Amino acid sequence: MTTTATEQGLTTVELTKTFGGVCAVDHASVEFRHGKINAVIGPNGSGKTTFFNCVTGMIRPDSGTVRYRGHDVTGRAPHRIAAAGIGRSFQLCRIFPRMTVRENVLAAVRPRGLASLLRSAHDPAEVERARGWLRRVGIDHLEDVEARDLSYGQQKLLELAGVLMAEPETIMLDEPAGGVNPALIDRIATLVRELNAEGRTFIVVEHNMELVMSLSDHVVVFDRGRPIAEGPPDTVRTDPAVLEAYLGV
Template sequence: MTEAPGEVALRTEALSKSFGGVHAVNDATTEFYQGRINGLIGPNGSGKTTFFNCVTGMIPPDSGHVYYRDRDITRWQPHRVARAGIGRTFQLCRVFPRLTVLDNLLVAVHPPHPLAYFGRPRVALLVERARDILARVGLDHLETSEARDISYGQQKLLELAAALMANPAMVMLDEPAGGVNPALIERIAVLVTELNAEGTTFLVVEHNMEFIMNLCHHVVVFDRGRPIAAGSAAQVQQDPKVLEAYLGV
């Protein structure tokens, strides 16, 4: 028996994006659920990152729609998508290498943030918030290190920490476990589980199937730019279309 997935947080309708002749995202109609850890999987080049970029405003889609909590956010600029409550991280980790770990969090907050209207105490408040988040992700002891001097896995945690500064209702992670050692993967998994228990919705792209199987309540599978299966992790794993997409049988 499958648990009902519940209220839809993010929905795309016939979303498409081509690069030249490559249909990176091809007529993708999807649903991801509020308060859940949603997974998006698929073979290399199946359009997962392009889908993320279209949703978060990094790339305008050619056609189709993106709805977040029933608001049409299609073609919104990235900062506006962020203010609507969607945070994200990148497949190729994006931190400011020469800034300290703490400063990476401080620059993640743009003036429109509510704390910006408190004037001088703002900085103290932001620093306090940044330190709380660093403690939460286990990077507090590295506060004064430059981001380029910490490990790749720690940089991924830092990127997640920076995304959390805006207090997003939904967080989109593009391969959080990619290139990260097992101990830090475990820490990322625990963090995602805890934040989700506190109400944060997640959409996670990941090739690490153990990560997806252990964490995700709902999984959508992409092949050549479009969803070919959706359901629980166990369900999609047994779907012949999914096996075909991965194995080419």
């Protein structure tokens, strides 16, 4: 039986989440392009991060379905979503500030506690794998530095290295360019392109429109909790609904 593009990738059907009567995600049906760089854009409060949280198990949707590679993963715990092949970063970096850079990357795939982390810290293969991802993101020279002593941009790279340590097929990035200087934005964009060329799918929430339009293959626009447009960047940027909702014209 032939596997369809929908069965390969991540889709949502009528995904809905309300908070105190406010519908943050409103019957959102989205089919992301497997093997491509997808972007999710929209004005503040349009439901992008809540949508991410519903997909990755951080919060449970009220209704609707999340499917990944043909399987219903709706409401699964975050570690089970990660085990299915979906990794994610957060709008505000989630790192262990008093642990070293190397320890942070090792801890990223160790949900079973301190004892497991200590074992992995003495596993030469795991340590070298962690160092390999630190080299890949460009901060291997900082492996013995405590994470709290990194710049914010370097912390973003550290979080990405931790995501990659789990070897996800699909990577969801929540505002990777937020608060980052232009040089590091370029580095992150280059990494995303390289990793995509190696077969990883990306879904990126981002406010930096220049980055979105230059990086993405497919753009989904949210407004008031639901997708209002989608397509290639050149198509989306001229869509009247997008111009009204997102650009305010």
